[in-house]
Amino acid sequence: MFAPRTHKPATSGDVARLAGVSRATVSFVLNDKQGARISEDTRRRVQLAAEELNYTPNNSARQLRRNGGVEGLLIPAPVLGFGGAMDAAFALIARHSADAGLPTIVHADHDIAGVEGARVWASYRPEAVLVETLRCDAPATEVLRRAGVRALLLMGSHPVPHAPCLVIDQRLYGQRAVESLAAKGHHRLAWLHPADSSIAEFALQRRAGAQEAAARLGLSLNLVSMDADPRSLKDWARGWRDANDRPTAAIAYDDRFAYTAIRALFDTGLSVPRDIAVLGADDYATSSVFLPSVTTIAFNAEDMADLILGTITRMIVGETPPLVSAPPLKVIQRESA
Amino acid sequence: MFAPRTHKPATSGDVARLAGVSRATVSFVLNDKQGARISEDTRRRVQLAAEELNYTPNNSARQLRRNGGVEGLLIPAPVLGFGGAMDAAFALIARHSADAGLPTIVHADHDIAGVEGARVWASYRPEAVLVETLRCDAPATEVLRRAGVRALLLMGSHPVPHAPCLVIDQRLYGQRAVESLAAKGHHRLAWLHPADSSIAEFALQRRAGAQEAAARLGLSLNLVSMDADPRSLKDWARGWRDANDRPTAAIAYDDRFAYTAIRALFDTGLSVPRDIAVLGADDYATSSVFLPSVTTIAFNAEDMADLILGTITRMIVGETPPLVSAPPLKVIQRESA
DNA sequence: ACGCGGTGATAACACGTGTAACCTAGGGCC
DNA sequence: GGCCCTAGGTTACACGTGTTATCACCGCGT
Numbered sequence: 122m123f124a125p126r127t128h129k130p131a132t133s134g135d136v137a138r139l140a141g142v143s144r145a146t147v148s149f150v151l152n153d154k155q156g157a158r159i160s161e162d163t164r165r166r167v168q169l170a171a172e173e174l175n176y177t178p179n180n181s182a183r184q185l186r187r188n189g190g191v192e193g194l195l196i197p198a199p200v201l202g203f204g205g206a207m208d209a210a211f212a213l214i215a216r217h218s219a220d221a222g223l224p225t226i227v228h229a230d231h232d233i234a235g236v237e238g239a240r241v242w243a244s245y246r247p248e249a250v251l252v253e254t255l256r257c258d259a260p261a262t263e264v265l266r267r268a269g270v271r272a273l274l275l276m277g278s279h280p281v282p283h284a285p286c287l288v289i290d291q292r293l294y295g296q297r298a299v300e301s302l303a304a305k306g307h308h309r310l311a312w313l314h315p316a317d318s319s320i321a322e323f324a325l326q327r328r329a330g331a332q333e334a335a336a337r338l339g340l341s342l343n344l345v346s347m348d349a350d351p352r353s354l355k356d357w358a359r360g361w362r363d364a365n366d367r368p369t370a371a372i373a374y375d376d377r378f379a380y381t382a383i384r385a386l387f388d389t390g391l392s393v394p395r396d397i398a399v400l401g402a403d404d405y406a407t408s409s410v411f412l413p414s415v416t417t418i419a420f421n422a423e424d425m426a427d428l429i430l431g432t433i434t435r436m437i438v439g440e441t442p443p444l445v446s447a448p449p450l451k452v453i454q455r456e457s458a
Numbered sequence: 459m460f461a462p463r464t465h466k467p468a469t470s471g472d473v474a475r476l477a478g479v480s481r482a483t484v485s486f487v488l489n490d491k492q493g494a495r496i497s498e499d500t501r502r503r504v505q506l507a508a509e510e511l512n513y514t515p516n517n518s519a520r521q522l523r524r525n526g527g528v529e530g531l532l533i534p535a536p537v538l539g540f541g542g543a544m545d546a547a548f549a550l551i552a553r554h555s556a557d558a559g560l561p562t563i564v565h566a567d568h569d570i571a572g573v574e575g576a577r578v579w580a581s582y583r584p585e586a587v588l589v590e591t592l593r594c595d596a597p598a599t600e601v602l603r604r605a606g607v608r609a610l611l612l613m614g615s616h617p618v619p620h621a622p623c624l625v626i627d628q629r630l631y632g633q634r635a636v637e638s639l640a641a642k643g644h645h646r647l648a649w650l651h652p653a654d655s656s657i658a659e660f661a662l663q664r665r666a667g668a669q670e671a672a673a674r675l676g677l678s679l680n681l682v683s684m685d686a687d688p689r690s691l692k693d694w695a696r697g698w699r700d701a702n703d704r705p706t707a708a709i710a711y712d713d714r715f716a717y718t719a720i721r722a723l724f725d726t727g728l729s730v731p732r733d734i735a736v737l738g739a740d741d742y743a744t745s746s747v748f749l750p751s752v753t754t755i756a757f758n759a760e761d762m763a764d765l766i767l768g769t770i771t772r773m774i775v776g777e778t779p780p781l782v783s784a785p786p787l788k789v790i791q792r793e794s795a
Numbered sequence: 796a797c798g799c800g801g802t803g804a805t806a807a808c809a810c811g812t813g814t815a816a817c818c819t820a821g822g823g824c825c
Numbered sequence: 826g827g828c829c830c831t832a833g834g835t836t837a838c839a840c841g842t843g844t845t846a847t848c849a850c851c852g853c854g855t
Contacts, residue, residue, distance in 0.1 A: 130583070130606045132811055143835050148813055157814095158833050175604045180581040182811035184518040185840050215566035227564035229533075229552035244517040246467065267512045269467045351747060380747045387749055407744045410688060410717045412724055469841055480805045485843060494844095495803050519841035522810050 131174040140170035147171070151178070184246070193224040194433065195247035197238065197256065205376060205403030206419040213426035221434065223248065236260050243268030249433045251276065255322070259283040272436035274429065278326050280444050285436065287429065289447040291323050295330025297418050298372045298400050301452045303338050307398065310335060311343040311368040313354070315378050324374050327402075331372060343368055347378065347385075354385035361391065369397060370458060376401035376408045379415050383457065398458035413456035424448035468511040477507035484508070488515070521583070530561040531770065532584035534575065534593065542713060542740030543756040550763035558771065560585065573598050580605030586770050588613065592659065596620040609773035611766065615663050617781050622773065624766065626784040628660050632667025634755050635709045635737050638789045640675050644735065647672060648680040648705040650691070652715050661711050664739075668709060680705055684715065684722075691722035698728065706734060707795060713738035713745045716752050720794065735795035750793035761785035 133151075137144040142163055149157040150167040170176075184191065196211070215225045226247070233241055239261035242250055250270050254277025257265075262284045265273050275284050278291040295312075302310060312331050315324050328344075335342040343366075347353045361367055373379035379401030383393045393399050393413055401408060404419035425448055432442050470488070474481040479500055486494040487504040507513075521528065533548070552562045563584070570578055576598035579587055587607050591614025594602075599621045602610050612621050615628040632649075639647060649668050652661050665681075672679040680703075684690045698704055710716035716738030720730045730736050730750055738745060741756035762785055769779050 130580075130604060133813095134811080144812085145814075145835060145837095146833090149834095152813080154814085158831085160833065163833080175601050177577050177580040177601065177605050179522070179583060179811055181518045181521040181583065182840090183581075183813080185516070185522055185810090185842090186812045186814090188840060216569075219567040219569075225566040227566055229562035229564055230556040232553075232556075240514050243467075243514040244520075246516060246518065264512050264514065267467060268514050377744070377747075380744060384747045384749060384751075405744075407714070407717060407742075407748075410714075410721045411744075412721060412749045414721075471841080481842085482805060482807095482844080483803090486804090489843080491844085495801085497803065500803080516841050519810090520843080522812090522840090523842045523844085525810060 130179065131176045133176070133178070135174055136167065136170045136176050139174065140166045142167060151176075191226055191245045191247045193226055193247060194218050194249040194251060195242055195245055196225060196227050196251050197230070197233075197242065197253075203403075205405045206422045206425065207403070209422035210425040210429070213423060214430055217426065217430055221430070223434070223437075234261075236264055239264040239268075243270065246270075248272065248437055249274070251429065251433065253277060254279075254281055254286065257284070272433045274433055274436070278323060285432070285442055285445070287432065287445045287447065290330075291326035292330030292333065293450055294402050294418055295327040295332070295372070296334040297330075297450050297452065298327075298402070299331050299334035299338065299340065299342070301418070302370045302372070302398070302400060302458065303334075303340060305370075305398075305458075307340070307368075307370040309341045309343075309366055309368040309370075311345050311371040313345050313347050313371055313373045313378060313382055315374040316346055316348045316353075320374070327374060341366060341368075345371075347382065349377075349381060351381050351385035351388060354382060355389065358385050358389040358391060361386075361389075361397070370400065371397060372400050373402070375403045376405040376415050376417050379417075379457065380407070380411060383411070383413070383415075393457050400458040404453055408453075409455065411457075416455040416458040417453050418450050419453060420448040420450055467516065468513045470513070470515070472511055473504065473507045473513050476511060477503045479504060488513075528563055528582045528584045530563050530584060531555050531586040531588060532579055532582055533562060533564050533588050534567070534570075534579065534590075540740075542742045543759045543762065544740070546759035547762040547766070550760060551767055554763065554767055558767070560771070560774075571598075573601055576601040580607065583607075585609065585774055586611070588766065588770065590614060591616070591618055591623065594621070609770045611770055611773070615660060622769070622779055622782070624769065624782045624784065627667075628663035629667030629670065630787055631739050631755055632664040632669070632709070633671040634667075634787050634789065635739070636668050636671035636675065636677065636679070638755070639707045639709070639735065639737060639795065640671075640677060642707075642735075642795075644677070644705075644707040646678045646680075646703055646705045646707075648682050648708040650682050650684050650708055650710045650715060650719055652711040653683055653685045653690075657711070664711060678703060678705075682708075684719065686714075686718060688718050688722035688725060691719060692726065695722050695726040695728060698723075698726075698734070707737065708734060709737050710739070712740045713742040713752050713754055716754075716794065717744070717748060720748070720750070720752075730794050737795040741790055745790075746792065748794075753792040753795040754790045755787050756790060757785040757787055 133147045134144050137147045147167050149159055150164050218225045234256035235258055243265050246269060249272035250265055251274050254275040257275055273284050274287055276287045278289055280286045280288050312328055314328060332342055345357050371382060373382050379399050382399050386393055401415045401417040404417045408415040408417055428448060432445050435442055470484045471481050474484045484504050486496055487501050555562045571593035572595055580602050583606060586609035587602055588611050591612040594612055610621050611624055613624045615626055617623045617625050649665055651665055669679055682694050708719060710719050716736050719736050723730055738752045738754040741754045745752040745754055769782055772779055
């Protein structure tokens with residue numbers, strides 16, 4: 122299927138031949154091996170030869186010899202699609218992990234999970250793997266562990282027994298949202314539930330948190346369904362004035378749905394936050410310039426990055442950290458609520 | 459520095475021992491090698507043993523033997539930060555490339571380029587590399603080529619002689635923007651120039667295209683500087699009414715800057731598009747729900763994905779495609795302009 | 796008895812690298 | 826001279842896999 126490679130890469134043997142030394146010497150020089158005694162003259166000859174041949178060590182061979190694989194952190198791509206503060210945190214992780222000698226590799230195949238996915242990820246023999254709890258059940262964990270992965274960190278909304286877990290309790294979002302709105306004097310709230318199957322699990326938990334807090338504080342919480350199209354909220358927005366217990370604030374699943382909701386309200390002649398407040402979550406980049414700017418609930422991206430990277434590096438050196446909780450959620454006060 | 463690996467991964471030798479056969483037999487069975495005569499009985503024994511041990515082939519060793527490296531497409535991470543339609547295109551590429559037996563790996567180290575970067579990327583021995591022209595000069599190209607990379611595609615705003623190039627001519631954005639606004643009857647335009655060094659090159663070219671088209675069509679084009687903070691446009695927005703030749707439309711570098719501009723105009727009491735139209739670019743996800751929704755100029759993400767993937771696969775089988783031009787830009791008509 | 800074809804499995808090499816163990820020449824010291 | 830010591834290398838093995846020869850066995854026909 123493939124055409125033959127046009128160029129065969131130079132090996133350390135080629136460098137050795139050109140420099141007139143042994144292969145071992147080449148390896149010593151290029152890796153700055155301490156304790157190896159190499160004269161300044163041959164050292165220079167080797168470096169020159171390597172430059173001349175554009176020598177690049179073969180990672181596969183190197184990793185094989187080191188009895189390891191990709192020396193770094195493997196992240197399956199879907200993790201990156203979370204958006205908002207999470208994306209920002211991952212960008213920070215990618216930067217800092219490279220500095221810490223643990224370069225990050227993203228495996229961009231979206232559609233694998235479970236044991237099948239674990240087999241693919243494990244074949245790279247990474248030092249560390251960061252993956253969603255949902256995509257990594259107990260058998261998959263076992264596959265990764267037996268493949269020698271030193272640090273396996275699962276990210277999910279609830280703890281699981283089979284591996285160290287970074288718990289990002291989704292109910293806290295809902296609780297915090299309700300509490301924040303209650304503190305501003307709102308008594309009648311609406312929960313805008315997203316009809317998107319890919320986030321169904323998270324959405325249900327955020328909603329549960331909101332319901333729990335509303336019950337505890339004695340507030341009403343209407344349930345409304347929506348999707349990414351503003352028209353899905355048209356009926357609700359139109360009927361809003363006639364509702365006998367019309368809400369004064371609406372909670373969206375995240376900022377993107379908040380945008381959509383604000384749009385839908387605007388299209389029916391309502392103004393945010395004058396007529397109704399809208400609260401988002403996850404602090405998407407656009408929220409600070411949206412009209413109105415969107416008040417949101419999120420963790421601090423830098424704290425999250427530090428937490429994840431710190432946990433992983435501690436696991437790599439042998440510690441077994443207990444359950445880790447996400448950084449505290451904070452309300453980022455803007456105009457919409 | 460690292461603790462010893464807790465588990466040594468099972469090798470094909472372990473599987474062979476457990477199944478009571480030779481290592482070669484294991485390899486034949488697990489790779490479904492055609493032409494190898496294996497009885498149904500031993501085949502089953504081998505598969506059972508592999509399952510029992512959670513055997514995962516070592517990618518490094520496999521790639522070393524195959525005289526290749528990462529069998530896939532390597533993308534340095536900064537390419538993914540383009541945003542908008544480009545991000546959408548890359549998501550499509552990641553999906554389709556995996557289906558085509560060319561899984562995509564993203565190398566998430568942002569701060570490398572040139573020969574240094576090329577050395578790192580080349581060490582993975584990928585089949586294909588997709589990288590920005592800016593990050594890959596002639597010497598870097600040579601390093602990659604000599605490392606056996608079969609398909610090297612550079613993405614940039616102008617063609618370069620040293621490697622196949624996907625040209626995304628940034629001037630077309632500016633031209634198209636001006637033409638589109640002219641067709642709607644605008645005579646006095648403003649170019650909102652972003653003061654962000656990371657996109658300086660692109661911004662200058664988009665601006666040049668706009669200036670060229672404005673001159674050709676006999677329109678005026680005011681130059682205004684801005685950054686990500688709406689306050690950077692405060693003075694301009696305030697002075698807008700007093701300008702003797704006040705513009706009726708403003709062109710932003712991309713949708714994100716359009717959001718900021720709309721925000722700044724709103725903050726000084728101006729309304730978009732009633733008082734002034736604002737045109738964006740690159741079709742960011744939020745643009746369709748923004749208030750007002752943002753009219754934008756972008757290529758079609760699916761067309762771009764097909765183009766890139768098609769070019770790369772043709773290069774891999776040996777063809778040398780000529781210069782490739784990006785798909786045509788289209789105006790996505792919304793409310794802001 | 797002997798070749799012969801076919802079935803089923805194996806021995807052995809190659810891929811490129813890192814490193815522990817070993818070698819050699821020269822010089823100083825008794 | 827005999828001995829140790831050191832600088833400056835080299836030899837040889839291991840890592841885990843894919844694949845090409847090669848081998849053992851068995852039934853069959855002559």
